[in-house]
Amino acid sequence: MVKNIVKVLIFVVFCGLFPSRSNSEHTTGQEPEGSEWLKAHLAAFESRIEAKLIARIEEKLLSRIEDLANSAKTAFEQKLGDISTRISGLESIVERTCEQNTSDVKQLIQETLLPRIENYENNVLSAQEQTVTRITRLVKDETNHLQYVVNHPGVFRETLWTPIQRRFDGSTDFQRNWTEYRNGFGNPHGEHWLGLEKLYDLLRRHQHELLIVLEDFEGVIAHAHYSHFRIGSESERYAIKSLGEYSGTAGDALRLQEGAPFSTQGAATNGGSSELTCASLHQGGWWYWKFPWCTKRYGGVLD
Secondary structure, rough: HHHHHHHHHHHHHHOOOOOOOOOOHHHHHHHHHHHHHHHHHHHHHHHHHHHHHHHHHHHHHHHHHHHHHHHHHHHHHHHHHHHHHHHHHHHHHHHHHHHHHHHHHHHHHHHHHHHHHHHHHHHHHHHHHHHHHHHHHHHHHHHHHHHHHHHHOOOOOOOOOOEEEEEOOOOOOOOOOHHHHOOOOOOOOEEOOOOHHHHHHHHHOEEEEEEEEEEEEOEEEEEEEEEEEEOOOOHHOOOEEEOOOOOOOOOOOOHHHOOOEEEOOOEEOOOHHHHHHHHHHHHOEEEEOOOOOOOOOOOEEEO
């Protein structure tokens, strides 16, 4: 924009300096004499005009910016003064109110705040006691388990066990339907069921052992170990095909279920409804025979 203004001014100043071309010059297309000198002087003049205009514009812009900054500073100082005045007024009001209502405040604290603090302290102490109790029980359980492992090195050897089922604190509902037991459910780091289809796919590839570990409410641990665990496919209702040889301290109770199909709530097998009764009785799916020969179930891991 500045260049355009300069060019207009130059044109106004120097328009009378250009000699008119003669007919012969128009015809031949030759430049008038001294045209190069004139162009050079015009370019120099254009540069000086442009520099002066830019300097003038910068000066006006800086002056305008300075005025705006001063105006903003003045407004800010005025607002800050108003705020300080208001704060001082509020401080005076608060101070007078506190002096007038000191006794009322003390009474209010004694009637409302202190009882709440005492209640909070009691809750904290109760929570601490519960935490200590849980930690003590956990340490006891882990100690019992470690001692049991040490006493049975042949069973709890260093190997890769795959947990089928973990059930110990009631945090997961095991009263599930057939689809959920087929696909699996729960938290792998807490209570869970691996899934019958995953179990079948795992067992059909290689021979696996089955280890069942039980612990009662007194911390007594027992185990049942089977040398060759195998189940059928879903079309066979994942029936137990083989258990192998038994060893352990929990008793060979699972032997009664050898050949039994898996049953869940709402999915009775063997053409009857007794398995549904067994699943309801023990609050979860398992390999049950017909009622009343429902035996308690185990939780197990695979090797």
